Amino acid sequence: MSSQTENDSLKSKTTKGLLWGGMASIIQQFLGFGFGILLNRKLTAEDYGLVAMITIFSVLASAFQESGFIYGIVNKKEVQHKDYNAVFWTSVGIGTFIYIALFFSAPLIALYYNQPVLVELSRFTFLSFWLGSFGIAHNAYLFRNLKIKERVITGTFALVASNILGVYLAYKDYSYWAYAIQIVSYSGFNMLGFWYYSKFRPTFEFDFSPIRDILGFSSKILVTNIFININKNIYAAVLGRHYSAEALGYTVNPNRWSIMAQNILTNMVNNVTQPILREIEDDKDRQLRVFRKLISFTAFLAFPMLLGLTTVAQDFITIAITEKWKQSAIFLQIFCIGAAFDSVSNVFSNLIISKGKSQVYMRNIVAFGLLQIAILVFGKSLGLEMLIALTSGLNALWIVVWYASARPYMTYSFSYLVQDVFSYAILAAVSCLAAHYSTASIANLYLRFASTIGVAVSTYIVVNRVFKPGILLELFNYFLTVIRKK
Structure with missing residues (x-):
């Protein structure tokens, strides 16, 4: 295959991946947001707080059962049926064992939070x-074979079906059970x-030898996934004993919505970053160009989107x-600032994983998680607003850690970081401040x-056209080409 043909093939894969990933993220997040509004109008902060208290157990169990096998499979050069079969039976076995253990631990969980209703709620x-x-x-x-469209359809259907069920039950006065049923049915x-x-x-062929080959890579991803889920769900787990379910409930939706906005970008980028960077890993110059783009x-998208949500948070709520x-507005503002920087950090982490350096990825996630836990444990008397702000x-500072960790694997200078990341943060902040005050x-x-959003978007386009025209022109030319083809 010629170099030009490979180039076109890579561009096609990247474009299709970004297109499907982008469409999926936007559709799914907006659907989730729409259904979330309906649930919020019916449920109370206490309902959300009760479910939030036990969410961390579910997400940690999910991390254990997955054990990083998805990334382990992706990073294997050759994969056969026996590899998938071993992953299937291992995942089911681990999941069943953990569920049984947590089922009998439910009374202890309820006792820890002093919430008797959590016994049955957690078991379900x-x-x-x-x-x-x-x-x-x-x-x-599906992930290894870049079946992005199929994963998009699956996720969208699951989101719609589970949320219809949850909203119906909420309006039938099932309170927190409606939210819990929505979570289980989605899965x-x-x-x-x-x-x-x-x-x-x-198949019923129990050959677990492939697991040993995958574990060298996936064991580090397991630890990493545990801490990723801790990082996203730690607030209620640590603070559930010190703050009421209602107080915690006011933080649940702001955290979820900031993650939704972030996921529009990260899901889009994650679909293509690792496979594409691995495909061109032998061409260092080309890989650097692709990574910078x-x-x-x-x-370019994360900072105006999330800082913009911070700007209109009060009116939006x-x-x-x-x-x-x-009372949720202040939490939404705080969460969005950290999520903007975390969106960019995600690209660095994908680069590190694509290089097979799962131990570096694990170290950064674990270190962040331990620092976050320390802040919440030792600062619990500071109040929810200050804790979440810290x-x-x-999150914002940690982008420097990801940058430093990625440098040994790509000649990405600090000046590139300023040009590719911080310049957009500054332009977005200026645009949002101008919109707010005007x-x-x-x-x-x-x-x-509506005016704040309109002024922010217009100002951001103008300042980018003046100071950073590259991305704007590239996007404009791409959409112009698509339109001409039609």
Whole structure:
């Protein structure tokens, strides 16, 4: 295959991956947000707080059962049926064992939080990770073979079906059970979708020798996934004994929404970054160019999106879920700032994984998690706002750690970091501040909200056209080409 043909093939894979990943992320996050609004209007902060207290057990169990097998499969040069089969039975076995252990531990969990209702609620909610264990090998098959469209369809269907069920039950006054059922059904629908689209089917051949080959890589991913899930769900787990379920409930949706906004970008980029960077790992110059485009694209979108959400947080909360949730606005602002930087850090982490350096990836995630836990444990008397502000600030600073960790594997200078990341952060911040101060005097809530967004977007486009025209021109030319082809 000629160099030009390889180039075109790579561009095609990248474009399709970004297109499907982008469409999926936008559709799924907006659907999730829309259904979330309906749930928020019916459920209370206490309902969300109760489920949040036990969420960390489910996500940690999911990390254990997956054990990094998806990334382990992706990074294997050759994969056969026996590899997927070993992953399937190992995942199901681990998931079943952990569910049984947590089932009998439910009274202790309820005692820890002094919430008796958590006994039955946790036993039911924990079914989510057990159902998920049946789809891990199939998900790995789809991910390795770049079946992005199929994963998109699966995730979208699971999201819609589970949320329709959750909203229906919420309006039938099932309170926190509606939210729990939505979580469990989402996992079940996802698993069924992975089975439907994957060509892999498990067989009763119990050869676990492939697991030994995968474990050298995936064991580090296991530890990493545990701490990733701790990092995202630690607030309620650590602070559940010191703050009420209602107080914690006001942090749940801001955290979830900031992650939703972040996921629009990270899901899009994650679909292509590792496979593409691995495909061109022997061409260092080309890999650097591709990486800079990926990280610039992420920063170009992440900072205006998340800093913009910070700017309109108060009006957004009031319009979307009414005044009863106004205490959530400050938490949304804080979470979004950290999420903007974390979106960019995600590209560095994908680069490190693509180089097979799972130990470096693990070290950074674990170190961040331990620091975050220390902040929450030793600073619990500071109040929820200060604690979340400190952990969000840690997120922003951690991008420097990811940059330093990636440098040995790519000649990416600090000046590149400034050009590709911090310049967009500054331009987005300037645009958002201009929008805030120019529309603050507008009395009408809806007009102020729309005007702030309009001014922020317009200002950001203008300042980019003046100071950073590269990405804008490239996106414009790409969409112009697509339109001409039609």
